[in-house]
Amino acid sequence: MTDLGAMTTVEPNLAADREETLAVEGVSVRLGGREVLHDVRFSIRAGEFVGLIGSNGAGKTTLLRVILGLQKPATGQVRIGGAARAGRGTAVGYVPQKIELDPDMPLRARDLVGLGLDGNRFGIPMPSRGRRERVTEMLHAVGAAAFADARVGTLSGGEQQRVMIAHALISEPRLLLLDEPLANLDIRSEQEIVSLLARISKERGIAVLISAHEINPLLPVMDRVVYMADGRAASGTTGEVVRPEVLTMLYGHHVDVIHLHGRVLVVPGQDDEPAIGSRDDTHVLHADPAAPALDKAEGRR
Amino acid sequence: MNPILRAVFEPGFFTSAPVRVALLAGGMAALVSSVVGIFAVMRGQSYAGHALADISVTGGSASYLVGITPLWGFAGVSVVAAAAMDLIGVQRRRGRDLATGIVRGAALGLAALFLYWGTTSTSTTGATITVLFGSIFTISGSSTAAAALLGAIALGIVAGLYRPLLLGSASPELAFARGIPVRATGSLCLIAIALAVSLSALTIGAILSTALLVGPAAAGLRLTSKPGLAILWSAVIGLAATWLGVLLAYDSYYWPPAHQGWPVSFFVVALVLVFYLLAQFGRPAGTRRDKAVARQAEAGA
């Protein structure tokens, strides 16, 4: 029985000066008598765009909370920029899952973004021009300048998402975590947010970890993927991880992977189908030349 | 056996007429409040219930001015106030407390005015203390039947609307989809609450009115997840707290410092709080709560 940990590809030793922004090392978490995370290990380097894929209950939010320092792991540790995660600081930007903002609340988009700079500091606030300019620059960078002075609670889902991203980025974190940011967006907003994040990640050298239950919106821009099921994780490039044998091991029952026009579909198989390895498991419909494009990431590097 | 009984029940307890009235009136108020209170707490309308109790006292003081039976002042004004709160939108979760507070502020202001008009400066203090700390056992024989009728109506409303109210409180959308008039049932529920608290405020005072509406119900909801059982627990706790309170107040007649007995309000409220805390903390660890925490973690992942 192959150890799942071993299926995590060892990163090829690229430029050694690209430090590990995030290292998750053998993290396990027990909640209420259940093991919610089991021996999760992966790492992300600066400027990498990594998707954390898994359905509800797979453990994505718990993992994010561990990285944020809000949940203590039973075993293992998390290191940010090489240092063990001791307290909470601004090194990690975070966009939470549920954004419920009261439309009657007098808080503009730029006010919320401003709070990203110093919202955690006690003490009498002193307005400064430099602060104002940084906020404006950030809002421009995420494409939110048009509604900078509107109440956050009245913005649409996609607009609020941009504001949240600006809030998370303005303190110049090295790592950006997003918890299911695409969940309630229409397709166009989804694409816009994904390309925005990819651009920011490359331009500013920020490591981005974005959790989602659907892999396809992220396929075009993901460098690597961390695939989770039942508290277990497998990480590597999409070509390495999104394979029937890996996912079957992860899920604990037979899984098929179907490629269609450059997209991928992960489908639970039947129990009475022949065992893995006895046939060609990578089903390709229409002899799709786009199938190898799944490893777009490899070509990019 | 006899000396113990005599120590617990001071002589004359069961033969004293005021005690019998207190047990009967208090018991009736406790029963109605604790049953209706289940719905008040479930719907997050504790504040509304408290506000209505004080408002009904306002109605009571107004009725002295106008010269009608206090009962109709209590009940009538509180029902009107309930309708006003409902109109302003007490049923909506957001901004609900704000609306309740505003109505209560306006009503208390009116109470101040009535007290000013209706009393001379020397007796003002007595009336105002009654307003705030009102521990009134003033119900007369003729009003008992009317009060019982109001209580019966309140119970009748929640009994008749039992299932729609349960569903509507848990999930308004589900209820709406099944054709339940969510808004109308909610308004009727608020009126039932108004009747229950005004009945209590009249018989046992405004403080106990709120205490018996919220405390036993909250304890009952903590002890079980089955609504019917919660109602039973709530009624039992409410009655126990009230009757024990009356007993203790009677027994305290010779206690220091004033040797006039401690007020019933104090004992009942203290008992309600004790029962609530027992329900809160008395549950063994590793049960439902931990499972709920785990479930939450799952759902978030």
Added chain:
Amino acid sequence: MLSGFMVNTWIVATIVAVVAGAVGFFVVLRGSAFVADALPTGAFAGAAGASLIGVSTLVGLGVFSLLGALGIGWLGRRGRQDVATALTLVMMLGLGSLFLSFSGQYASEVYSLMFGEVLGISVNEVAPVAFLGAVSVAALAVIYRPLLLTSVMPALGESRGIRAARVETLFLVVLALATSMALPVVGALLIFSLMIGPPAAARSFTDTPALAIGLSVVIAIGTVWAAIAASYQTNWPVGFFVGALGAVWYAVGRAATAWRRSRQRARAASEHAGYARQAATVRT
């Protein structure tokens, strides 16, 4: 009305309004109207207890409103917030009725402490009120940013290391301070009305938090001045006017919000029409 002995009233009332307007902004933001209502009401038990042991009523009020704030915070973390507030409130009221049954002498101050008394402010009270007011405002300024962030989005605050429970406790303490110092003029029962009416209106007129606080303070000051003037003329209790004006401001706020929303919808509709026209021209 503006003669010498009333000056103290005006000064104290203004200080009270400033604090109420500022603290009230957060009360409305956090939906804590019940807590703001319960604290001063329950604090009465403290006043009764204070007179029992011969301490100044202000101290009794302060101590009990602090105890109430802590009790609400503690219970609220372990159960429903509104249940916690209700039970803490009735417990304090129960204690109050107990204290009152021990001594009958507290009674004379009750009416003015409950509903406000225009003539009751002596020059001795100005200094302590000013001091408490300054402390309240300063404390609010110090916790302003974390309080704003956790009130708006607790998840964000959490991720940045703000412990919501601690900030909430601090806020409740400030609220307790504000309510206990405000009693002399406005009266305990109506101080919360000053904390929710003006901010409810202010938030409808401006999008910026700083401006909303400022406007809330201005409206609160106006309310208190109008209430005192009216009470002076008619002899009716100050609390009545505060309660009534609070309701008026709330209504004004609701109307302004509704008007703003209908204008937004009209603008969105005309933008839509603009797009449709654009699309039509493109197609042709």
